[in-house]
Amino acid sequence: MKRRGMSETVELSCPFCGQMGTVLVDEGGGEHQTYVEDCGTCCRPRVVHIESLHDSSRGPRVWLERDDGV
Numbered sequence: 001m002k003r004r005g006m007s008e009t010v011e012l013s014c015p016f017c018g019q020m021g022t023v024l025v026d027e028g029g030g031e032h033q034t035y036v037e038d039c040g041t042c043c044r045p046r047v048v049h050i051e052s053l054h055d056s057s058r059g060p061r062v063w064l065e066r067d068d069g070v
C-alpha cells in the first residue's frame with residue numbers, strides 16, 4: 001500500500017471476474033464510503049466499500065461487493 005497525501009491505492013480482485021485491479025481510496029471522503037465503479041475488465045458494476053478507522057496505523061479497510069441491482 002502506497003501513501004500519497006490523503007489518498008492511496010489498493011489492489012483488489014473483482015468480485016465478478018477475479019481480475020486484480022487498482023482502487024483509489026480517498027481517506028478524506030468520510031469514515032464509511034460506498035460507491036459503484038465498473039470493472040475495467042468485465043465492465044460489471046461493483047460496489048466499493050471504504051471504512052476509515054480512527055485508529056488507523058493500518059489504514060482504511062477496503063472491499064468490493066457485487067452490485068446485483070437489488
Ligand SMILES: [Zn+2]
Nearest residue numbers: 014017039042
Ligand atoms: Zn471484473
